[in-house]
Amino acid sequence: MVRPTPPHQPRLGRESDSAEHADSRAGEENLFDRPTHDDSGEFFEPEPVRVRVNDESKVSRVDTGQLEETPVPGSRFSSWRQRRRVAKAQSAVTEAEPTDDDPDTVVAFPRSSHRRLRRNRWLALLGALLAAGLFVGLVFFSPLFATRAIDVEGARLTNPQNVEDALQRFEGVPLTRISKDEVREAVGNVPQVKSVDVILKPPHTITVELHERVGVATVQEGQELILVDSQGKQLSTYGQQDRPDVPMIEGGRDVLSTDKFSAISNVLASLPANVLSQLDTAAAPSESAVELTFADGRKAIWGDSSNSELKAQVLAALVNDEDTADGTEYDVSAPLHPTIK
Incomplete structure (x- = not known):
């Protein structure tokens, strides 16, 4: 062994x-x-x-x-x-x-894998932040999407130049920094405009579609005629020879703040355009007695402002029908039982 x-x-x-x-x-x-x-x-x-x-x-x-x-x-x-x-x-x-030549030499130990992983994560986060900052700068602050054109559509009573002047402060501003509410608020100062549709068309265009107020009557102030809507909003002024095809209300500008004007305007707002354009004057001796006078002398007794839509349909049928078109007075105060003289 x-x-x-x-x-x-x-x-x-x-x-x-x-x-x-x-x-x-x-x-x-x-x-x-x-x-x-x-x-x-x-x-x-x-x-x-x-x-x-x-x-x-x-x-x-x-x-x-x-x-x-x-x-x-x-x-x-x-x-x-x-x-x-x-x-x-x-x-x-x-x-x-x-070594003898360098007594202060420090030995470098290999880096930990966790430290390398953490460093790579920080580098990735920093790269993502830089990319996001570059994107925000290009989209929101660069002239890449700056406003250069303003298109106005639907302007009949409104002067398009007035709308463009109201929106001039948006020129040069990137579309990404413009809200539609801001555009509507700016155009809202134009008296003829009731509402606005705003379309932002990249890269450089703002399109504004106007919904104008409807003029239903005129009031005379001196030698000028003022076109107003059903709320008494003054839309524009005309000379005597350029009178628009809407009835005149007596009383001048002061009548716009009275109850009589409210009664008359409600009636006029319910009439179709082909009847409204034939009227010469509108009056209201009282709130319950609205009277309309056509340009050819015919009259319409409306009564109060109740059932205005039904009364407007009946009056339009009587005026445009050949059998009743030659009447001189149409009483539609009781729309289900109208009378003709």
Whole structure:
């Protein structure tokens, strides 16, 4: 049986044996401490280790002549791997040791993967913020979408130039910074305009579609005729020779704030255009007695402003029908039972 001698095995035999084999034991003890590298760091395979071979007696001593060589453990690959491991260890130690030329050398440890991942996330966030800032700058502050044209549609009573002047402050402003409510509010100062539809057409155009107020009557103020809508809003002025095809209400501008005007305007607002254009005057001796006079002298007794839509339909039918068109007075105060004179 071949095995190394345990370090705790006691020395046996005579004292002379100890002296006689002292040198051999010293040599045997140093066999396990042999170096595997020379001074230059080069790896070499150590000499085969010699071990004691005991005969079958547990107390007998084995002389040096009974030692046998054992093969070096491992294959070529394990030896190559061991040399590589030793070379890497030496390389790490060499890099970590400061040189004589630079005693303050600091060893740089490899960065953590978590630190690299965090740095990459910050870089990605910074890139996204820069891209968003560039997009906002191009869309909201650059002249790429600046307003250069204002189109006005549906202007009949309104002077289109007045609308363009009201919207002049939007020229040069990017469309992305203009709200439709702002445009409506600006055009709302034009008296002829009742409502506005706004269309923003990229890249440079604002289209404004006007819904104008409807003039239903005129009032005379001096030598001028003032066109007003059903709410008494003054739309425009005309000369005597340019009178529009709507009836005149006596009383001048002061009548616009009275209840009589409210009664008359409700009646006029319900009439179809082909009947309204034939009227010459409209009067209201009282709120319950509205009277209309046609340009050819015919009259219409309306009564109060109730059932105005039904009365307007009946009056239009009587005026435009050939059998009743030659009448001089139409009483529609009771629309289900009209009378003709």
